[in-house]
Amino acid sequence: MPKxxxxxxxxxxxxxxxxxxxxxxIDPSIVNEASEIDKKYREALKEIEQLRKDxxxxxxxxxxxxxxxxxxxxxxKAKALEEKLASKEKELSELEARWxxxxxxxxxxxxxxxxxxxxxxxxxxxxxxxxxKVLKSMLDExxxxxxxxxxxxxxxxxxxxxxxxxxxxxxxxxxxxxxLQAAKVAGSRFYYLIGDIVWLDFAISLYALDVLTRKGxxxxxxxxxxxxxxxxxxxxxxxxxxxxxxxxxEDLNLIGTxxxxxxxxxxxxxxxxxxxxxKLVGWSPCFRREAGAGNRDIKGIFRVHQFHKIExxxxxxxSDSWKYLEEMVSNTEEILRGLGxxxxxxxxxxxxLGLPAAKKYDIEVWxxxxxxxxxxxSISQVLDWQAFRAxxxxxxxxxxxxxxxHTLNGTGIPTSRAITAILENYQEPxxxxxxxxxxxxxxxPIERAPLDELKPRKK
RNA sequence: GCCGGGGUGCCCGAGCGGACUAAGGGGCUGGCCUUGAGAGCCAGUUCUCCAUGCGGGGAGCGCGGGUUCAAAUCCCGCCCCCGGCGCCA
Numbered sequence: 001m002p003k004x005x006x007x008x009x010x011x012x013x014x015x016x017x018x019x020x021x022x023x024x025x026i027d028p029s030i031v032n033e034a035s036e037i038d039k040k041y042r043e044a045l046k047e048i049e050q051l052r053k054d055x056x057x058x059x060x061x062x063x064x065x066x067x068x069x070x071x072x073x074x075x076x077k078a079k080a081l082e083e084k085l086a087s088k089e090k091e092l093s094e095l096e097a098r099w100x101x102x103x104x105x106x107x108x109x110x111x112x113x114x115x116x117x118x119x120x121x122x123x124x125x126x127x128x129x130x131x132x133k134v135l136k137s138m139l140d141e142x143x144x145x146x147x148x149x150x151x152x153x154x155x156x157x158x159x160x161x162x163x164x165x166x167x168x169x170x171x172x173x174x175x176x177x178x179x180l181q182a183a184k185v186a187g188s189r190f191y192y193l194i195g196d197i198v199w200l201d202f203a204i205s206l207y208a209l210d211v212l213t214r215k216g217x218x219x220x221x222x223x224x225x226x227x228x229x230x231x232x233x234x235x236x237x238x239x240x241x242x243x244x245x246x247x248x249x250e251d252l253n254l255i256g257t258x259x260x261x262x263x264x265x266x267x268x269x270x271x272x273x274x275x276x277x278x279k280l281v282g283w284s285p286c287f288r289r290e291a292g293a294g295n296r297d298i299k300g301i302f303r304v305h306q307f308h309k310i311e312x313x314x315x316x317x318x319s320d321s322w323k324y325l326e327e328m329v330s331n332t333e334e335i336l337r338g339l340g341x342x343x344x345x346x347x348x349x350x351x352x353l354g355l356p357a358a359k360k361y362d363i364e365v366w367x368x369x370x371x372x373x374x375x376x377x378s379i380s381q382v383l384d385w386q387a388f389r390a391x392x393x394x395x396x397x398x399x400x401x402x403x404x405x406h407t408l409n410g411t412g413i414p415t416s417r418a419i420t421a422i423l424e425n426y427q428e429p430x431x432x433x434x435x436x437x438x439x440x441x442x443x444x445p446i447e448r449a450p451l452d453e454l455k456p457r458k459k
Numbered sequence: 460g461c462c463g464g465g466g467u468g469c470c471c472g473a474g475c476g477g478a479c480u481a482a483g484g485g486g487c488u489g490g491c492c493u494u495g496a497g498a499g500c501c502a503g504u505u506c507u508c509c510a511u512g513c514g515g516g517g518a519g520c521g522c523g524g525g526u527u528c529a530a531a532u533c534c535c536g537c538c539c540c541c542g543g544c545g546c547c548a
Contacts, residue, residue: 045508049517056479056517059529063477071528078528251538270469272487395469398488400504402469 004388004404006106010035020110025118025351034102041099044092051088055081104232108385110350111359117349123362124349125149129333130342130366133158133425138371145344145373158368161429165369166420167300170197173431174423175457177301188298189290189305191416199449200422200435201308201415203442205283208310208335208413210442215331217281217312222261224284225252230267233390234260236355242292258282259409262313266392266405271315273397276405277324278315281412283308301416302374310412315392318384321406325381328410329361332377335413338438341421342366344373358383363411365421376417379410431456 009017014035018028058078062071115124128151134142136159146153170177176197182190193201213219231244231253243256255261262282271278286309297303312331314324329345336343348360357380364373386392387404394405426434433454435443443449 042508045517049508052517055528060477060479062528075528082528272469274487395487395504400469400487402505 005109005384006388007038007103009109010038010106017109021107023110023114023116023350024107024353026107030102030105034106037095037099037102041092041095044088044095048085048088048092051081051085055085104236104389107353107355108358108383110353111381113347114353114359115347115349116351118351120349120352120362122349123346123352125151125344125346126361127151128153128342128344129337130340131156132342132366133163133368135159135163135368135371138368141371163369163424163427164431165300166302166367166423169423169427169433170300170420173456174433174454176454179300187305189303191301191304193301196450196454197419199443199446200419200439200454203439203449204339204413204415204418205308205310206442207338207439209281209283211335211338212281212310212312212331212412215279217279220258220262220265220280220282222255222258222264222282222284224255224261224287226255226260226264227251228253230264230390231260233267233392234263234356234386239354242290243288245287245289254287255284256288257286257309257409258284258311259313262311263386263390263392263407263409266315267390270402271394271405273317273394276315276317276394277320279324280313280315282311282313284311285309286414300420302420304416307414307416309414312379312408312410312412314408315394316406316408317394318403318406321383321408322381324408325359325361325379328379328408329363332363332379332411332413336363336365336376339413339418339422339436340438341376341418341425341436343376348378353380356380356382356385358385365417365425367421367424368427369424376414376421377411380408382407382409428453 006017010031014031018031021028021031055078058074058081062074062078115122117123125146128146132142132153132155134155134157136157139157142155164173167179171179174197176193176195178192178194179188179190182192209219225247228251231240235243235256239256245254247253259282261284262280265280285306287306288304290303290305293303301307312328314321314328316324333343333345343363343365346362346364348357348362353360360378360380362375363377363379365376366373383406384404386407392405392407393402395401396403422436423433426436428434435450435452435454440451443451
């Protein structure tokens with residue numbers, strides 16, 4: 001029988017779980033509440049099952065009774081019992097609904113090596129790669145993000161020239177994007193990509209798909225909309241509000257990431273143990289409301305309502321799921337190294353994990369014009385948190401029993417963000433943007449695609 | 460969208476108002492048998508609660524309601540799949 005780690009922990013040592021909840025910055029009283037409901041629910045269930053047992057016995061007796069009077073007496077007895085049961089059943093179904101609700105509020109357990117903290121400034125860098133271009137005026141900032149953590153990162157000091165930010169590069173220098181017209185017709189955080197840069201978007205997707213399929217990931221183009229019930233299995237309520245666009249008049253939601261429909265491949269659809277691990281790489285557009293983002297990153301295409309993303313997803317056996325977290329991180333690193341984008345990997349603090357993750361690595365790319373490492377990818381170990389909600393199971397080969405799967409998800413590469421990073425990191429003093437070598441082989445077959453560089457629009 | 464057919468366990472498939480156990484088969488796992496393989500025989504193979512040593516219950520037949528002492532089976536609503544017609548990139 002599937003056992004959910006969180007429930008098991010609440011039943012066996014609630015204090016330990018409460019400690020984890022506290023580390024996430026969540027009020028630990030929810031643990032007590034959940035524990036209370038769990039106890040109440042099980043007690044009520046026990047009582048009702050006893051009543052049902054009696055009623056069943058009575059009812060079975062009726063089918064055998066031949067004496068008509070006796071039969072009538074039994075039926076009236078059963079009726080009375082049935083009335084008593086009806087009100088109890090109602091109580092139970094209410095309790096069960098509350099139980100389910102309560103369980104869905106609970107965060108995942110926390111891995112021991114997740115740093116405790118509540119701001120992404122406290123995320124702990126674990127390694128750096130590349131030789132970032134650092135503007136002289138940004139040097140202090142750069143050192144804060146490297147040396148403060150004990151890393152001596154080699155860098156290229158840029159002095160005597162400016163580096164244009166990705167938003168201005170796109171719209172003013174290259175003139176290959178138009179967010180103003182997009183805002184007029186669709187709203188802010190939408191964009192048109194126009195001209196040569198469109199090929200770059202496709203090339204990035206193809207490149208990442210190529211890398212990941214060579215590593216044994218199966219490519220998938222998933223549904224771009226999901227039913228609400230399925231989506232609830234993948235995310236928590238607050239992500240729902242901030243991320244999800246609903247389709248009017250239908251029980252459908254636009255996906256915020258391919259992770260969700262990839263997960264849904266096992267929704268109520270048991271996998272076979274021998275098919276694990278099942279490694280998938282999805283390509284999809286992603287739609288996000290960005291409701292909680294306020295005015296952050298309002299310029300350009302860094303934070304937008306719609307973009308393309310290559311996503312890694314693994315259904316893993318509970319016994320060895322942790323190793324895939326590291327594997328997926330190094331896959332994404334390989335993609336970024338191929339693109340020549342300087343990055344760092346950070347271990348995300350407990351307070352910034354979100355309910356589903358037990359541990360999460362973010363990968364952040366260096367943006368010279370901003371003087372900051374900024375998130376481009378995020379890889380999470382989810383354990384059985386989604387499995388419990390969406391009933392993701394595998395059939396154990398040894399006895400055919402069902403067990404919860406472990407799920408892991410991680411960015412392969414988001415195209416729009418990769419483009420912004422390229423616009424800053426591959427920028428030449430004359431306004432040209434060089435194209436990373438790794439992308440060239442995907443551009444080459446396209447007759448009208450650029451091959452070596454994106455050229456600024458002539459004045 | 461309209462008409463017709465249909466959703467039963469990991470898979471196929473019977474059952475269409477009471478047999479305390481959802482028939483039967485396939486697959487998978489374990490055991491017996493065998494030098495080994497195969498065949499054969501036996502057992503297990505939805506979820507959940509209590510006990511967790513054996514064991515004892517309850518629920519479950521696409522989803523949600525209803526009728527009945529009793530529903531896979533009858534009634535109502537919804538979802539999905541298949542075939543035909545229409546429409547369409």
